[in-house]
Amino acid sequence: MQHDIIVIGGGIVGLATALRIKEQSPALKVLVLEKESEVALHQTGNNSGVIHSGLYYKPGSLKATNCIRGYHQLIDFCNQEEIPYELTGKVVVATKNEQRQQLENLYVRGQQNGLEGLRKISPEEVKEYEPYVTCVEGMWVPQTGIVDYKVVSQKIAEKLKNLGAEFRFNEKVTGVTKGHTLSIIKTERNTYETKLVINCAGLYSDKVAQMSQDRPIDVRIVPFRGEYYKIRPEKHYLVKNLIYPVPDPNFPFLGVHFTRMMRGGIEAGPNAVLAFRKEGYKKLDINPKELWETLTWGGFQKVAAKYWETGLGEMYRSFSKAAFTKALQELIPEIQESDLIEGGAGVRAQACDRTGGLLDDFAIIEDEKVINILNAPSPAATSSLSIGQTVSEMALKRFS
Structure with a gap:
């Protein structure tokens, strides 16, 4: 099964990348490999649905340029495809x-x-x-707004199929071997050949990147779970749209906030606690091997030493509804513990380097055969179509 380009990962960044490639070069044979049974089941399907404005990011950084460009591309896409969204501010x-x-x-x-x-x-x-x-x-x-990114992803996937792209679901990648002309991708079920691999594997992007490298890569994905509460319907009047605190400039998370959701309801959160597995959406979800890999990573140990006090506070809020409520009361004093219903959680794929740096910017690393998107946390969903454009331009140089 030979292809020109194989995109690993069916989240919104992988889908947007495949879309931009097919839009610019319809003749290329593109395949999206996804280990789940459908698209957008992890970071994309569990985020807060905020359309970010580009407010927080260092001017000139990949986050700033792609978020601002991606914001406009996302709005245009939603208008063209009649996807509901609101610019709430x-x-x-x-x-x-x-x-x-x-x-x-x-x-x-x-x-x-x-x-x-x-x-x-x-x-x-x-x-x-x-x-x-x-x-x-x-x-x-x-400029800030709300949208359902799972709906956006499903529409992108539909457009991809109409453009002739292929999808293979339930295909977990187990190996990537670079050859002189073709690379071989092995999954638990099949083997594929491709001229170019694009790694958009999110929480497992470091694992997939390492498969094609002879020496250890310098970053590791550390999973941080963000837990939300929902506000009881009778207290929805407390929040009209979106309310954010001033973020801690030293910690790459925005702090607990209030968000009106596109699919209805209001969420409060998230916190940011270390997840004990890469897809650990519940407090007791543990993968001993993945947890050990995180805890023994020298970069994470430096992060823990630097942010241990912040981390303990986040962990305390995870187990104490009263402490979570107290953090929310800094914004809205009237909110009470009884107003909160346990909601869902998402897991953020946060890249951490060997020096203990939590990568703030998007990180895209390439060689002749592979393009690895190694850090694409928030605002990646807002930025996805722009990131896809950036990566597609990198990819198509190889086919010119």
Whole structure:
């Protein structure tokens, strides 16, 4: 079974990459391999559904450029394909005076990234958007929105099939061997040959990348579970759209926040705790081998030493609904523990290097035969069509 390009991974980034390739070069034989029975079952299908504006990311970084370009491409795609979405806007609030400077830094970064209509607002103006929020200062971000990324992914997959791309489900990749002209991909069920491998395996992108390398790669995917609560319907009035805190500038997570969902309801969260397996959506989901690989990774040990206090706080909130509620009350004091119903969880594939750095930017590493997307956490869903365009341009140079 020979192909020009095989994309490993049927999440939104893999799908968007395959789509951009087929749009630009319809004659190329493209195959998407997915270990599950359908697309978008992991990071894509379990995220909060936020359309990110590009506010948080370092100007000129892959995250900033792809998020901002991807934002517009996503909106255009949803309009063309009649996918429901809403541009709700959001408020980002400082709840303590010492957070004002961080809010100012965020405002400047948003301006540098070209966000229009971004403005600092007073506590009274915040209440015009979100009447139950208490803060010392806020910022209005008009570009933010909500969508169901699983619906987006299913539409991309449908378009891919119409363009002649192939899909193989229930095909877990077990080996990648690079040859002079063709690489061989082995799964638990079949063997495939391809001129180019594109690794979009998300939580297992490090594993797949290592399969084709002679020496150990310098990053490891560390899984962080983000747990959510849902707000009881009778308390939905507390949240109109999206409410975010000022994020910790040293930790690559945005803190617990409130999000109105496209499919209905309001979520509160997530926290960010170490998952004990790569697809560990529940507290007691444990894969001893995967956990051991995480704990013995020198980079993670450095992360743990640096962020142990933050990590303990996140773990405490994971097991204490009262502590989780207290964090939410910093934004909306009226919210009570009884207002929260246990919701779902997602697992973020966070790349960690040997020095203990949690990679902040997207990371795409290539050689002649393989393109590895090794770090594509949030805002990858918003950025997906743009990331797909970036990777497709890298891929198609090989076929010119």
